[in-house]
Amino acid sequence: xxxxxxxxxxxxxxxxxxxxxxxxxxxxxxxxxxxxxxxxxxxxxxxxxxxxxxxxxxxxxxxxxxxxxxxxxxxxxxxxxxxxxxx
Numbered sequence: 001x002x003x004x005x006x007x008x009x010x011x012x013x014x015x016x017x018x019x020x021x022x023x024x025x026x027x028x029x030x031x032x033x034x035x036x037x038x039x040x041x042x043x044x045x046x047x048x049x050x051x052x053x054x055x056x057x058x059x060x061x062x063x064x065x066x067x068x069x070x071x072x073x074x075x076x077x078x079x080x081x082x083x084x085x086x087x
Contacts, residue, residue, distance in 0.1 A: 001009075017023055048056070065071060 014023075014026060017026070051059070
């Protein structure tokens with residue numbers, strides 16, 4: 001598929017979205033992609049350096065909880081998600 005067809009398909013998919021949070025996520029993804037498109041891969045900073053202390057602390061706590069078996073398996077989360085949101 002050529003680039004123009006890919007863009008049209010993407011536009012059609014976006015037009016079908018009825019979830020404000022998903023639209024916002026797509027906007028952020030596109031914004032980031034456009035902002036960094038001219039930078040070489042090694043010039044893009046690691047997201048960790050952009051996080052504040054509280055965000056880093058929460059991520060580290062989550063990792064510890066997962067290491068202690070306190071998390072929910074991806075399979076279980078996805079099954080619950082599909083059950084709740086399947087049409």
